[in-house]
Amino acid sequence: MNSKNILILIFFSLILGACAPSRIVKPLAKGEKDVSFSLGGPLIGFAGTTIPIPFTSLCGAYGVKENLTVFGSLHVTSLAYGVFQTDLGIVREMIAQKGFIPGISIAPTANLMFDKWESTFSFYPAIDYNFYWNYKQSQNYFYVGGTNWFELRSTRAHEETQQQHWIPAFQIGHTFKRPKMSYTIEAKYINPFVSNNNIIVDYRSFGDKGTIGIYIGISKRF
Amino acid sequence: MRHSIIFLTLVLLSSCLRLDDNLYNSDNTISEYKFDNYEGEVDFVLDTSYKIPENKFLMFTLTSDDEGDKAEIYAVYLGDTSTISEDTVIMYCHGNKDHMDFYWQRAKLLANVGGNCHYGVMMIDYRGFGLSEGVTTESGLYADVNVSLNWLKNKGLTNDRLVIYGFSLGSAPATEMSAENYSMKPSKLILESPFASAEVMVHDASSLAIPSSYFTNLKIDNAEKIKKVNQPFLWIHGVNDAFLAMETHGEIIYKNYNGEYSEAVRVDGADHGDVPNTMGFVEYMTVIDNFIKK
Numbered sequence: 001m002n003s004k005n006i007l008i009l010i011f012f013s014l015i016l017g018a019c020a021p022s023r024i025v026k027p028l029a030k031g032e033k034d035v036s037f038s039l040g041g042p043l044i045g046f047a048g049t050t051i052p053i054p055f056t057s058l059c060g061a062y063g064v065k066e067n068l069t070v071f072g073s074l075h076v077t078s079l080a081y082g083v084f085q086t087d088l089g090i091v092r093e094m095i096a097q098k099g100f101i102p103g104i105s106i107a108p109t110a111n112l113m114f115d116k117w118e119s120t121f122s123f124y125p126a127i128d129y130n131f132y133w134n135y136k137q138s139q140n141y142f143y144v145g146g147t148n149w150f151e152l153r154s155t156r157a158h159e160e161t162q163q164q165h166w167i168p169a170f171q172i173g174h175t176f177k178r179p180k181m182s183y184t185i186e187a188k189y190i191n192p193f194v195s196n197n198n199i200i201v202d203y204r205s206f207g208d209k210g211t212i213g214i215y216i217g218i219s220k221r222f
Numbered sequence: 223m224r225h226s227i228i229f230l231t232l233v234l235l236s237s238c239l240r241l242d243d244n245l246y247n248s249d250n251t252i253s254e255y256k257f258d259n260y261e262g263e264v265d266f267v268l269d270t271s272y273k274i275p276e277n278k279f280l281m282f283t284l285t286s287d288d289e290g291d292k293a294e295i296y297a298v299y300l301g302d303t304s305t306i307s308e309d310t311v312i313m314y315c316h317g318n319k320d321h322m323d324f325y326w327q328r329a330k331l332l333a334n335v336g337g338n339c340h341y342g343v344m345m346i347d348y349r350g351f352g353l354s355e356g357v358t359t360e361s362g363l364y365a366d367v368n369v370s371l372n373w374l375k376n377k378g379l380t381n382d383r384l385v386i387y388g389f390s391l392g393s394a395p396a397t398e399m400s401a402e403n404y405s406m407k408p409s410k411l412i413l414e415s416p417f418a419s420a421e422v423m424v425h426d427a428s429s430l431a432i433p434s435s436y437f438t439n440l441k442i443d444n445a446e447k448i449k450k451v452n453q454p455f456l457w458i459h460g461v462n463d464a465f466l467a468m469e470t471h472g473e474i475i476y477k478n479y480n481g482e483y484s485e486a487v488r489v490d491g492a493d494h495g496d497v498p499n500t501m502g503f504v505e506y507m508t509v510i511d512n513f514i515k516k
Contacts (some may be wrong), residue, residue, distance in 0.1 A: 153431040156421075
């Protein structure tokens with residue numbers, strides 16, 4: 001098995017924590033609804049070039065209170081492979097922005113997966129945090145933050161010990177907010193403390209650790 | 223009711239895309255095999271001292287039947303076919319790339335173990351590879367190797383003189399033939415840079431212990447299958463294998479082997495496709511020869 005160019009496709013949806021950008025960085029207004037579509041994923045070497053894996057997902061969100069939003073998403077790419085994957089969570093604004101002091105939000109999330117082939121269920125808890133800054137009197141905002149996935153299984157293939165239980169990522173992004181639409185671009189540094197050598201996927205990164213993810217998103221508010 | 227409709231809609235929406243076929247990186251666009259004249263990418267090229275005499279080379283086809291799915295597959299035999307009833311033969315199961323031209327140098331190298339054409343070497347293109355007909359499948363791999371073993375058996379080969387060698391993807395049929403009952407039961411098993419299972423590939427790539435069924439229906443599981451192998455086993459793996467990591471693939475297989483004799487050769491500095499040349503051809507051939515003679 002010498003060619004990575006073809007075989008990377010086999011596992012193109014493997015860093016699941018990297019298959020979507022941050023869902024909701026800044027909570028919606030009370031009663032506000034938001035539907036979004038995102039595209040993008042980890043950068044991989046493919047056919048002599050570097051491309052982001054084209055993950056797609058749909059997300060719906062609702063502002064329960066001024067500082068609390070609930071959301072749920074459907075991973076379309078996974079669905080095409082017979083895997084129902086969703087993440088359900090809440091976003092809470094912990095600190096509102098005051099001048100240059102950023103707003104801070106935290107989003108605990110339950111990632112649920114179920115495949116139609118062997119009816120295998122998986123649950124991955126995750127928690128995101130983001131620091132965001134609105135600027136120039138506009139609704140546009142810039143944000144930085146982190147995503148943390150947790151592997152609860154104690155063993156991996158062939159009863160070997162699962163060594164890694166915390167899969168972190170760090171993100172930086174920007175949202176252009178218009179009256180009814182928003183446009184987001186985000187970059188993630190995924191699994192930055194783990195070597196990306198000696199695995200079947202040709203992840204692209206700053207060095208030999210982790211991988212970089214690139215995402216774009218579009219959303220409409222109601 | 224509404225929730226049931228939504229659920230059913232999602233199930234219907236979910237299609238049947240699987241990533242299984244991508245495991246097979248075959249090239250079936252060629253119009254002929256070129257062997258020594260092949261100018262495409264290869265892992266290494268041997269000098270003329272390894273040349274196979276014309277009278278010790280045979281290319282032919284076999285009809286492989288995978289439970290009714292018949293395919294005409296191409297095979298080569300390096301050695302004297304008239305003495306198969308007396309010779310020791312290495313059945314070489316190649317990896318997942320392109321076709322036999324890519325692996326020709328490797329087959330020639332094996333045909334020079336112990337001297338030029340000292341051992342017979344048989345190699346096939348699995349269905350879907352090179353000029354072989356059909357579509358590659360997991361069961362097809364086994365059927366194709368099995369029909370090759372049957373051909374050798376009909377030429378007079380006996381189990382005690384059959385050694386099976388699997389490189390990378392070829393570790394699956396090699397292990398399967400050694401563990402289960404097919405046309406012949408190899409007396410020795412050699413695996414070079416084998417993969418443990420699809421599950422390990424998934425786990426290595428994701429850092430998560432996620433079920434492999436989310437991506438593939440492949441059932442190849444050499445790490446489990448090796449438990450049923452009792453024949454002497456030689457495992458060779460590059461320490462720097464950047465494709466199938468030695469620690470998570472080869473070491474698991476080696477650890478799970480419970481048979482009568484095993485030998486491990488961990489090759490410092492070797493990546494996935496360059497074990498023989500990193501070891502040095504002479505050293506590589508010596509290791510193989512010594513194992514076969516044990």
